[in-house]
Amino acid sequence: MNHKIMKWHEKDKLESDFLSAGLRVYVIGHENGRFEGKWNGIWNLPLKIADGVNFGVLMDDEASINWLPDFCKGFTFGGDIERTFEIGELSIHQCGFVPKLKEGVCWIFRIKNRTDKKITFKFIANPVTNLEWELKQTGDIWKERKYLGTYDERRKMILMRHHKKPNWLMLFGSNHEPEYVCCDVANVNECRAEDGFPGPLDHCIGSSLLVYKIDIDSEDTVEIRFALAGGDATFNLLVDEYEELIGSTEKLLDETKKSYIDYIQNTLNFKSGIKHIDDAFMRSNIGMLLLKHYQHGYGLGFMAGLPHFPIYFGRDTAWTIFGSNCIGDFLSSQCALALLARFQAKTDGEDAVKVPFYRGEIPHEIRMDGTIYYYSVDATPLFVIALYDYYRWSGDKIFVRYLYDNMTRALGWCLKADRDGDGLIEHGPEGFLVDTQWMDTYFRGKSGVDVQAIFGHAFLCGAEIAGEFGDYERRDTYMKRYNELKTLITERYWDESKGFLYDTIQPDGTLKKDMTVNAVIPVFFDLVEPEKADRILAWMESDDFTTPWGVRTRAKSDPEYDGNSYQKGGVWPFVTGWVAYSEFARGNFQEGYQKIRQMTEMQRFSRIYWKEVLPGDTQPESTEEEGPAGCFIQAWSATIYLYSIVRGLLGVVPHAPKRV
Known part of the structure; x- marks a missing residue:
């Protein structure tokens, strides 16, 4: 079968809801990558893990972050989600997917410099933790956002856990070393060039910022990968899960696409x-x-x-x-x-x-x-x-x-x-x-x-x-x-x-x-x-x-x-x-x-x-x-x-x- 007919493409009205799912974890957001909406986010039942992960670009000469969904030019689904963004002379291709049996989500970004000179900018990742029992999503009367958070330098990841339930965890990171990390961010535009870590007993609200300095030569392309793992599970299990997601991203992507194609063909x-x-x-x-x-x-x-x-x-x-x-x-x-x-x-x-x-x-x-x-x-x-x-x-x-x-x-x-x-x-x-x-x-x-x-x-x-x-x-x-x-x-x-x-x-x-x-x-x-x-x-x-x-x-x-x-x-x-x-x-x-x-x-x-x-x-x-x-x-x-x-x-x- 022609694999092209197994994909669908959208180039307009990209605010429509979209579902990406493995057998364990599912993600609800908009086609353009935005996560706004009460029910949108990343789920590993019976928990919601995160309200979403927001990605953006901050150019050296700009004061505010360019959030990628505002610059989305196209969306394709074929087992994985592919999006294209254009910000100035940057062409950004995003591939996001949920591996079939894993307790997490992966993203791969390929960023191309289309100019004739070197470009330096900051790539922003903003995971918004929300470790919440699924049933509580039915009402907003009472919500508790208290987490204990830290940054693991060796694994290049943040770790957020519920302040009362140690098995409720969210891990997020990249294959790149961040320039700085803020683990407790009320306003993402106020976190600038300094690490913000709560104390080991201090509660944080769950919104974090990881900032990566990116240099790209003329007509060159840089790849950066991200992974999120989470749910109601042991620390060791989720760390192992995270390390596989970030270390075997391409292999998991191939498996995800193959599983999708096999289902359609069979x-x-x-x-x-x-x-x-x-x-x-x-x-x-x-x-x-x-x-x-x-x-x-x-x-x-x-x-x-x-x-x-x-x-x-x-x-x-x-x-x-x-x-x-x-x-x-x-x-x-x-x-x-x-x-x-x-x-x-x-x-x-x-x-x-x-x-x-x-x-x-x-x-x-x-x-x-x-x-x-x-x-x-x-x-x-x-x-x-x-x-x-x-x-x-x-x-x-x-x-x-x-x-x-x-x-x-x-x-x-x-x-x-x-x-x-x-x-x-x-x-x-x-x-x-x-x-x-x-x-x-x-x-x-x-x-x-x-x-x-x-x-x-x-x-x-x-x-x-x-x-x-x-x-x-x-x-x-x-x-x-x-x-x-x-x-x-x-x-x-x-x-x-x-x-x-x-x-x-x-x-x-x-x-x-x-x-x-x-x-x-x-x-x-x-x-x-x-x-x-x-x-x-x-x-x-x-x-x-x-x-x-x-x-x-x-x-x-x-x-x-x-x-x-x-x-x-x-x-x-x-x-x-x-x-x-x-x-x-x-x-x-x-x-x-x-x-x-x-x-x-x-x-x-x-x-x-x-x-x-x-x-x-x-x-x-x-x-x-x-x-x-x-x-x-x-x-x-x-x-x-x-x-x-x-x-x-x-x-x-x-x-x-x-x-x-």
């Missing part, structure tokens, strides 16, 4: 000849790669989205596996499924905030600080669906056998989910969420239509797997429950006058007639008759739901519609993908293709990634109004696009077990 490649569709496919694939995360003691999984959800969500992971399966990234699917199985509830109990969980339940949240929360009604059945989807694509009967016990426990939990004996699945508020299905910002209890469809399909998937292993009693039990739920969806939720499905049945038994996108889930999982499916999709195609950039979560005519809300009218790539695949599955090629094109519009508004949610009324690119809150990169938004292309547009039907 997963499904797709070329339609339509640039927007092909670009969105490639960037969806890369978005999944960037959200892969390995946490020691947990394993490899997918973070749900950044910056707000650096968490292994059970629900999100299952939907994300649909994407990794259909592009052939089976190892990631295996790891993510095994991670969920590892934290499946082994017995009944209560979590840290006294919310009950029950044997067989798949967690809602697996947080990087060790906290596990359950209380999700759909994570458990979605685990079964994702496992079966993996089996259909991979034919890997051994791995499915390995998790068969987990599957039966999950479906045992599902069989008990009808709490009031009416045949339907119940859900309601537990933990700190208003409700426990995917629309968790408002109450949809007691029995959402999408929840019935997800459980119904999970029972069908479980029956198929049980039959593969000759477990016919369980197969028959699961099939019976599948047929019951399939029948009840039509009997209890269908509104013949509207040609639509009611959104939910309330605790008092009354039907709630909200017009929401959840009605398409029974179509997605093939649980309603063709004529009813077509009537539901006709609503989705109408202006009530569809915008030029995707599908609203709620009909515009609904009394509770709000186009700027998170889940009551905002446009989600995720739900647009539901509709796209459902159209293709019903044989509506033109309508499915139209939804694919709308999804590429969403991706274009995001420039690089798939956002979580966009406004429902105003086209995102044509307004400066604030849209619904959400992540700038979201896993299931990317993977539902991949799924819609492969399963929908291309019509690929997985049946690997029949071939293996």
Whole structure:
């Protein structure tokens, strides 16, 4: 494959958010190298290590520092980040990258003198330490910045540690000897030509300045490397990590690029000849790669989205596996499924905030600080669906056998989910969420239509797997429950006058007639008759739901519609993908293709990634109004696009077990 097509380039609007990530550490900043923003910085979960590292140039005849982001001329991503800067007669090329399994970040600068005479200047590095527990980023009410800092002359690095927690460390330095270092800088422009070191017991605020004198002859180039290591780890481990980062930078860069290229080449490649569709496919694939995360003691999984959800969500992971399966990234699917199985509830109990969980339940949240929360009604059945989807694509009967016990426990939990004996699945508020299905910002209890469809399909998937292993009693039990739920969806939720499905049945038994996108889930999982499916999709195609950039979560005519809300009218790539695949599955090629094109519009508004949610009324690119809150990169938004292309547009039907 031509390696050029695996890169993307930007030359304008370089303030967009950008993510660079290995499997351990990730960096959020702007394309131009700026780090401004509450959630931006360098992370090694569950800690934030630094708010950023600012680089600049101070010419001998100038009073203020020229910060590089102000002079950025171009940005390229191809596994590493490459930026070009022009300051006067200096041409600066920056390469930044996060090694795959290291606990740090590397930068390589190549600075060229384009004049016919020697130039002398100062190169500035300003690491801003912020050793903070990840959860504290959710609010700025109280922040403590007290660090103990020093400079290690032999290693040419500064060392900052938390004043109370000696294992919370940040190390930063270069392969060059600095002219001077200031370890505690309130104003970077006031630190001039003198070392500033706090005493061994004196607290500092974390902003440091390392100043390097650079001489470059005419038309010559100088290289300078930097490395940052940090996290919650022992002193010796992080020192070793730092020394490898600074001593083997080029080798690590080659490994990082190779890992990126190997991933792209070893997963499904797709070329339609339509640039927007092909670009969105490639960037969806890369978005999944960037959200892969390995946490020691947990394993490899997918973070749900950044910056707000650096968490292994059970629900999100299952939907994300649909994407990794259909592009052939089976190892990631295996790891993510095994991670969920590892934290499946082994017995009944209560979590840290006294919310009950029950044997067989798949967690809602697996947080990087060790906290596990359950209380999700759909994570458990979605685990079964994702496992079966993996089996259909991979034919890997051994791995499915390995998790068969987990599957039966999950479906045992599902069989008990009808709490009031009416045949339907119940859900309601537990933990700190208003409700426990995917629309968790408002109450949809007691029995959402999408929840019935997800459980119904999970029972069908479980029956198929049980039959593969000759477990016919369980197969028959699961099939019976599948047929019951399939029948009840039509009997209890269908509104013949509207040609639509009611959104939910309330605790008092009354039907709630909200017009929401959840009605398409029974179509997605093939649980309603063709004529009813077509009537539901006709609503989705109408202006009530569809915008030029995707599908609203709620009909515009609904009394509770709000186009700027998170889940009551905002446009989600995720739900647009539901509709796209459902159209293709019903044989509506033109309508499915139209939804694919709308999804590429969403991706274009995001420039690089798939956002979580966009406004429902105003086209995102044509307004400066604030849209619904959400992540700038979201896993299931990317993977539902991949799924819609492969399963929908291309019509690929997985049946690997029949071939293996």
